Amino acid sequence: MNDLTNAAFIKALLARHGFRFSKALGQNFIIDPTVCPRMAECCGAGPGVGVLEIGPGIGVLTEQLAQTAEKVVAVELDERLLPVLDETLGAFDNVRVIHGDVLKLDLFRILEENFFGLRAAVCANLPYYITSPVIMALLESRLPVESITVMVQKEAADRLCAAVGSRDAGAVTVAVNYYAEAEKLFDVPAGSFLPAPKVNSSVIRLTVRPEPPVALTDEKLFFRVVKSVFAQRRKTAANSVSAGLGISKAAVVAALAAIGQPETARAEQFDLPQLAAFANALTDAE
Ligand code: SAM
Numbered sequence: 001m002n003d004l005t006n007a008a009f010i011k012a013l014l015a016r017h018g019f020r021f022s023k024a025l026g027q028n029f030i031i032d033p034t035v036c037p038r039m040a041e042c043c044g045a046g047p048g049v050g051v052l053e054i055g056p057g058i059g060v061l062t063e064q065l066a067q068t069a070e071k072v073v074a075v076e077l078d079e080r081l082l083p084v085l086d087e088t089l090g091a092f093d094n095v096r097v098i099h100g101d102v103l104k105l106d107l108f109r110i111l112e113e114n115f116f117g118l119r120a121a122v123c124a125n126l127p128y129y130i131t132s133p134v135i136m137a138l139l140e141s142r143l144p145v146e147s148i149t150v151m152v153q154k155e156a157a158d159r160l161c162a163a164v165g166s167r168d169a170g171a172v173t174v175a176v177n178y179y180a181e182a183e184k185l186f187d188v189p190a191g192s193f194l195p196a197p198k199v200n201s202s203v204i205r206l207t208v209r210p211e212p213p214v215a216l217t218d219e220k221l222f223f224r225v226v227k228s229v230f231a232q233r234r235k236t237a238a239n240s241v242s243a244g245l246g247i248s249k250a251a252v253v254a255a256l257a258a259i260g261q262p263e264t265a266r267a268e269q270f271d272l273p274q275l276a277a278f279a280n281a282l283t284d285a286e
Pocket residue numbers: 025026027028029030054055056057058059060061075076077078081100101102103124125126127128130
C-alpha cells in the first residue's frame with residue numbers, strides 16, 4: 001500500500017526507480033500528511049468536479065484529489081516520474097497523467113476532453129520557479145476553472161494576496177485581483193517537504209471572478225499602466241507612466257488630476273478602481 005508522506009517509503013520508491021530529485025524542476029515533495037487532505041478540501045474537490053493538477057511529483061496530492069473529485073488530470077514535466085506515478089496511482093481509474101510542460105500544453109483542450117459536463121478547478125503544489133508565470137497564464141487565458149488553489153513560496157503568497165493599495169502589493173497583485181479574489185489559506189513550514197526547501201510556503205486560493213470588478217476601455221493599456229506604476233516604486237506614478245508609455249508628463253498629470261490624485265502619487269496610493277480610472281483617463285493621451 002502507498003504511504004506517500006512517509007520519508008522511508010518515498011526514498012525506497014524513488015530508489016527502486018533510480019530517481020534523483022531535480023532542484024531545477026522545483027522538486028520538493030510534501031511529507032506532512034495533513035497538507036494534501038486540506039488542499040483537496042479547500043479546492044472543492046468532490047462529485048461533479050474535475051481537478052487539474054500541475055506537477056504531481058509522486059502523486060501525494062493526486063491521490064487525495066482522486067479520492068473525492070470526479071476526475072483528476074495531472075500534468076507532469078519530468079518523464080522520470082511517469083513510471084513512479086503509474087505505480088502509485090494505478091489503483092485509481094479517475095486519474096489521467098499527462099506528460100508535458102504546463103506552460104506549453106493546450107489546457108483548454110485538456111479540460112474540454114477530460115472535464116466535459118464537470119465544474120473545473122486547479123489544485124497544485126507549484127514548482128516555485130514558475131509560480132507567477134503559471135498563475136498569470138491560467139488567469140489571462142481565462143481558462144474555464146472556478147478556482148486555483150496552490151502552494152507557493154510564502155513571500156509570493158503575501159504579495160499575491162496583498163490588498164491593492166498596500167505596501168506589499170505589486171503589479172502581479174493588481175493583475176491577480178482583476179481576475180480573481182485572492183485569499184491566503186494556511187502556512188506550510190519547510191520541514192513539511194522532502195527534501196526541505198530553504199523557504200516556507202503558503203497555500204492560497206484564487207476564486208476566479210465571473211466578470212472583472214472594474215470597467216476598462218482598453219485592457220492592454222490598463223496592464224501597461226499598472227506595470228509602469230509598479231516598475232519603480234520610489235518614482236512617482238506620473239514619472240513612471242510618462243517614461244514607460246511615452247506619454248507627455250502633462251497628459252499623465254492631467255489624467256491623475258481627473259481621478260483626484262496628486263502629481264506626487266506613488267504606487268501604494270492606488271486601489272484597483274483608481275488604477276482602472278487612471279488607465280481609462282489615459283486612453284486618449286496615448
Ligand atoms: N505535487 C507534488 C507534491 O506536492 O509533493 C510535487 C510538487 S513539486 C513542488 C513540483 C512538481 O512539478 C515536480 O514534480 C516537477 O517535476 C513538476 N514540474 C516542474 N516544472 C513543471 C512544468 N513546467 N510543467 C509541469 N510540471 C512541472
